[in-house]
Amino acid sequence: MSSATPTPSTPRARRLPLTGVLRLGRPSDIWFKPALSVVASVAPPNLTLLALGRLDLAMYTMAGSLCALYAHNRPYAARARALAQVVLGMVGGLALCLLTASLTDDAVVLVTVGAVLAAVQKAVCDATRIGPPGNVVLTFISSASLFVPQTLGQVPGHLALALAAGAWAWLVGMAPGLLRPHGPERRATANALHAAAAYAATRGTGAGHARARATAAAAVQAAWQTLLSTGARATPRHALGRLLVRAEVALSAPADTEPERLRVWARQLCGRGPIPRAAESRADADELLGVDAEAGAPHRPWWSRLRPLAPIAVRTALGCALAGYVSLALGVGRPYWALVTAASLYQANITLTWSRGVQRVVGNLVGVLAFAAIAPLAHLGAAALVLCCLALNFGAEALIGRNYWLGSVCVTPMALLITEFAGYQQPGELITQRALDTLVGALAGFAAAAAVTNRRAGDRVEHALTAVDRAREQAARLLAEARPAPAALESARRGLAATLVELRATVDAASGEWWQRALPHERVVLTEQSGHRTLAATARRQGLHTRAGTDMTTEDVRP
Numbered sequence: 001m002s003s004a005t006p007t008p009s010t011p012r013a014r015r016l017p018l019t020g021v022l023r024l025g026r027p028s029d030i031w032f033k034p035a036l037s038v039v040a041s042v043a044p045p046n047l048t049l050l051a052l053g054r055l056d057l058a059m060y061t062m063a064g065s066l067c068a069l070y071a072h073n074r075p076y077a078a079r080a081r082a083l084a085q086v087v088l089g090m091v092g093g094l095a096l097c098l099l100t101a102s103l104t105d106d107a108v109v110l111v112t113v114g115a116v117l118a119a120v121q122k123a124v125c126d127a128t129r130i131g132p133p134g135n136v137v138l139t140f141i142s143s144a145s146l147f148v149p150q151t152l153g154q155v156p157g158h159l160a161l162a163l164a165a166g167a168w169a170w171l172v173g174m175a176p177g178l179l180r181p182h183g184p185e186r187r188a189t190a191n192a193l194h195a196a197a198a199y200a201a202t203r204g205t206g207a208g209h210a211r212a213r214a215t216a217a218a219a220v221q222a223a224w225q226t227l228l229s230t231g232a233r234a235t236p237r238h239a240l241g242r243l244l245v246r247a248e249v250a251l252s253a254p255a256d257t258e259p260e261r262l263r264v265w266a267r268q269l270c271g272r273g274p275i276p277r278a279a280e281s282r283a284d285a286d287e288l289l290g291v292d293a294e295a296g297a298p299h300r301p302w303w304s305r306l307r308p309l310a311p312i313a314v315r316t317a318l319g320c321a322l323a324g325y326v327s328l329a330l331g332v333g334r335p336y337w338a339l340v341t342a343a344s345l346y347q348a349n350i351t352l353t354w355s356r357g358v359q360r361v362v363g364n365l366v367g368v369l370a371f372a373a374i375a376p377l378a379h380l381g382a383a384a385l386v387l388c389c390l391a392l393n394f395g396a397e398a399l400i401g402r403n404y405w406l407g408s409v410c411v412t413p414m415a416l417l418i419t420e421f422a423g424y425q426q427p428g429e430l431i432t433q434r435a436l437d438t439l440v441g442a443l444a445g446f447a448a449a450a451a452v453t454n455r456r457a458g459d460r461v462e463h464a465l466t467a468v469d470r471a472r473e474q475a476a477r478l479l480a481e482a483r484p485a486p487a488a489l490e491s492a493r494r495g496l497a498a499t500l501v502e503l504r505a506t507v508d509a510a511s512g513e514w515w516q517r518a519l520p521h522e523r524v525v526l527t528e529q530s531g532h533r534t535l536a537a538t539a540r541r542q543g544l545h546t547r548a549g550t551d552m553t554t555e556d557v558r559p
Contacts, residue, residue, distance in 0.1 A: 016351060016354045017351065017354070017355060018358070021355045021358045021359060022358070022359065022362060022403060022405055023403065024402045024403050024406065025401070025402055025403060026402075027398075027401050027402055028401040029187065029191075029270070030072060030073075030187065031397070031398055031401050032398065033072050033176070034068075034069055034072050034397045035393075035394045035395075035396075035397035035398040036394070037068045037069070037072070037172050037173060038065070038066065038068050038069055038393045038394070038397055039390055039393055039394050040068070040172045041065040041066070041067075041068035041165075041168060041169040041172045041173075042062065042065040042066070042068075042389070042390060042393055043390055044168065045058075045061035045062075045064075045065055045161075045164075045165045045168065046058055046061065046062075046065075046386050046389070046390070047386065049061065050382055050383060050386050055382055055385075055386070055421040055422070056421060056422040056423075057158070057161060058418070058421040059141075059144065059145065059148065059418065059421065060094075060158045060159075060161040060162045060165075061161050061162065061164075061165040062141070062165070062418065063090055063091070063094050063141045063145075063162040063165065063166070064087065064090065064091070064161070064162045064163060064164065064165025064166030064167070064168070064169055065165045065166075065168070065169050066090075066137050066141065066169070067083060067086045067087045067090055067166050067169040067170070067173075068083075068169035068172045068173050069132075069133050069137060069397065070082060070083060070086045070130060070131065070132075070133070070173070071083050071086070071130070071131065071173065072173075072184075073131060073184055073187070073188070073226075074131075074184055074226070074229065075182075075184045075185050075226060075227075075229055075230040076174060076177040076181060076184070077229065077230055078229035078230070079173060079174065079177075079184070080170075080174060082130060083169070083170045083173045083174070084170060085128075085130075086130065087163070087166035087167070087169065087170060089121075089124070089138065090138055090141065090162065090166060091159060091162050091163050091166060093117060093121065093138055093141070093142040094141060094142060094145055094158075094159065094162055095155070095159055096113075096117065096142070097113070097114070097117070097142045097143070097145040097146045098145055098148075098150050098154075098155045098158060098159070099152075099155060100113050100146060101145065101146050101147070101148060101149070101150040102150040102151055102152045102154070102155060103152075105149075107147075107328050107335065108325070108328065110146045110147060111320075111321060111324030111325060111328065111335055111336075111339065112321060112324075113146060114139075114142065114143040114146050114320065114324065114336060114339050115316075115317050115318075115320035115321035115324060115339060116317055117139070117142055117143075118135070118139045118142075118143065118316055118317070118320045118339065118342075118343040119313045119314070119316040119317035119320070120313070121135040121138045121139055121142070121343075122134075122135040122139075122309075122312060122313060122316045122343065122346060123306055123309045123310075123312070123313040123316075124306075125138070126305075126309050126312065127302045127303065127305040127306050127309060128302045129302075132400075133400075135343065136340070136343065136344045139320075139339070139340055139343040139344075140340050140415070143336035143339050143340055143343075144336050144340075146336060147334065147335075147336055180272070182230075182236045184226065185226055185227055185230055185236060185237070185240055186240065186269040186270070186275070187269070187270065188222060188223040188226040188227070189223050189226075189227075189240045189243050189244060189247075189266075189269055190265075190266040190267075190269040190270050191219050191222075191223065191266075192216070192219040192220045192222070192223040192244055192247045193243060193246070193247050193262045193263070193265050193266035193269070194219075194262070194263065194266045195212075195215050195216040195218075195219035195220070195247075196216045196219070196220065196246075196247035196248075196250040196251060196257075196262055197250070197259040197260070197262035197263045197266070198212055198215070198216065198259070199212040199213050199215070199216040199250060199251065199254055200250040200254040200257040200258075200259040200262065201259045202254065203254055203255045204254040204255060210528075213251065213532070214501075214504045216247070216250070216251055217251060217497065217500060217501050217504070218501050218504070218505070219247075220244060220247050220248060220251065220497070221497060221498060221501040223240075223244055223247075224244060224494070227240055227241060227244070236275065239275040239277055240269075240275060242277060243265055243269075243275075243276065243277075246262065246265070247262065248497070248535075248539065249539060250262060251532075251535070252532075252535055252536035252539040252540075253536065253539070264276075308460060311452055311453070311454040312346055312348075312454070314452050315346055315448050315449050315452045316342075316343055316346050316448075318448040318451070318452060319342040319343075319345070319346070319444055319445035319446075319447070319448030319449065320339045320342045320343050320445070322342070322444040322445075322447065322448060323335075323338040323339050323341065323342040323437075323440055323441040323444035323445060324336070324338055324339045326338065326440050326444055327339075327436075327437055327440050327441075330436065330440065332433050332436060332437055332440075333433060334419075334433060334437065335437070337415075337433070337434055337437035337438070337441065338437040338438075338440045338441035338444070339441065340441070341360060341364070341437060341438050341440075341441025341442055341445065342441040342442070342444055342445030342448070343445075344356065344360055345357045345360060345441075345442065345445040345446065345449070346445070346449065348508075349454065349510070350449050350450065350453070350454075353445075353446065353449045354446065354449075356404060357442045357445065357446050358405075359403065359404040359405035359408070360404070360405070360408060360438070360442060361438055361439065361442050362405045362408075363404065363405035363406065363407065363408025363409050363411070363412065364408055364412045364434065364435070364438040365435060365438065366405075366408075366409045366412075367408055367409045367410070367411065367412025367413050368412060368413070368416070368431045368434050368435050370409055370410075370412070370413045371412065371413035371416045371417070371427065371430070371431060371434075372427060372431060374388055374392075374413050374417075375417075375427040378417055378420070379424055385417060385420060385421070388417055389414055389417050389418065392410045392411075392413055392414035392417070393410075393414060395410035396408075396410035396411045396414060412434065415434075416430050416431075416434060460506050460510065461503075461506055461507055461510050461520070461524070462520075464499070464502055464503040464506040464507070465503065465520070465523060465524065465527055467499045467502070467503070468496070468499045468500060468503050468527050468528075468531050469527065471492070471495045471496040471498075471499045471531075472496055472530060472531050472534045474492050474495070474496075475489075475492040475493060475495075475496050475534050475535075475537075475538055476534060478492050478538075479534075479537055479538065479541055484541075489538060489541065492538070493535060493538040493539070496531060496534060496535060496538075497535060499531075500528060500531045500532070500535075503524070503527070503528065504528070507524055
């Protein structure tokens with residue numbers, strides 16, 4: 001172990017990137033699922049309101065319908081819980097905002113409530129790890145509803161509309177499980193196999209192999225977490241778990257692994273055939289028993305993860321409030337646009353926040369130009385307005401995985417068209433206000449991020465290093481025993497793997513923060529190396545390493 005420790009140094013601001021911020025990536029392998037889901041969720045309520053001549057109520061049904069955007073990567077047992085929580089969270093935030101709007105029309109009070117609620121939504125979404133689109137959709141709906149005139153008597157009916165649309169969104173989100181009940185678990189395992197194959201192809205040497213290993217380890221850990229949330233369906237979990245064992249073997253012995261075999265398994269998982277299966281041994285059975293034990297063990301509650309998120313929550317509250325107040329001072333009629341822009345910026349560190357800010361500004365400015373082109377078509381009639389919004393909903397979800405700015409090109413005109421459900425407005429005024437609020441929100445949001453620095457990021461790196469050291473020592477003690485209990489050795493190995501993934505994520509987040517002491521990079525590298533060697537030793541002790549080339553069979557567990 002290196003004696004390198006964090007050394008006091010003058011805090012310095014890191015250079016903010018410009019190159020690559022707008023570069024397009026590969027689309028998600030399930031990009032069409034959230035895109036189709038949001039259309040299926042939004043269309044029936046909006047078309048019903050269109051038939052009834054009450055499009056002015058569409059904002060409330062949209063609140064529930066947009067919940068269909070969440071939890072597409074989760075197994076259906078976990079997705080059912082997550083979607084229900086999102087719907088309840090959406091309706092709860094909407095209720096608070098509608099009550100506030102019915103009690104006061106003071107714009108400063110409304111902006112303040114919106115900023116505090118945005119900070120709470122950001123912290124809760126990060127703590128629960130709900131995934132994309134995170135807090136942005138919740139904040140958009142809640143902040144917009146603050147500025148819609150209300151009376152107390154109207155609130156129950158509007159909430160009922162949101163809850164009914166949310167129930168429909170829950171059904172839309174769960175419907176694919178009827179055709180492919182194990183699809184999310186299969187995709188997560190396939191992603192882990194692909195990432196492990198990419199690392200195995202490096203043979204553990206050459207430029208970029210460390211990053212490839214970190215990516216593969218994170219993918220394997222994510223796949224295990226997915227399997228652990230599958231509920232009582234033990235058969236597919238065991239079949240997929242055996243494949244994840246092979247991915248772990250690739251991490252411990254890349255030179256002895258055939259990357260193409262992992263890729264073949266991954267491709268088969270992405271299809272509709274049976275799950276590929278490697279012949280099971282006693283060590284495999286021990287490991288999967290350990291997985292079952294972990295699935296049944298109590299987990300740390302999500303609210304225990306709130307404390308480290310305090311700096312980001314403070315950034316969000318300060319940035320959103322500042323953006324809203326500046327927008328009010330400039331006389332903009334919809335200050336919630338600036339508030340939402342600020343809320344959408346905040347990422348794990350200030351460097352990522354800067355990148356998101358650039359993407360948001362570019363996407364919104366291009367989006368207002370798209371709105372100028374679409375508005376004449378949307379103004380042909382109420383039906384045209386609804387259809388244009390549906391098309392933009394699909395486009396936003398189909399494109400946002402390529403890069404955030406590209407999805408914003410569709411999100412911006414869609415948000416502008418939603419404001420016209422209650423009546424057509426002058427496109428020039430909407431374009432001017434949206435462009436101004438975008439710039440105000442981005443500048444205010446980033447200023448808050450720069451002012452509220454996360455100075456404890458370095459402390460969390462130290463805690464993560466200590467956790468890895470303890471997990472490695474625990475595994476080493478078991479390895480020194482003549483006959484360690486298989487369940488204990490498996491538990492120690494998986495605990496060490498999880499702490500290594502957490503260490504890499506913590507270091508990556510801390511490396512993008514401003515104004516903090518130097519990070520112990522040498523110690524991080526040495527800790528990761530020793531941890532990886534211990535993982536390899538546990539794999540060899542369990543007999544996993546020697547089975548890296550086991551022949552493949554198939555198990556008839558359908559998609």
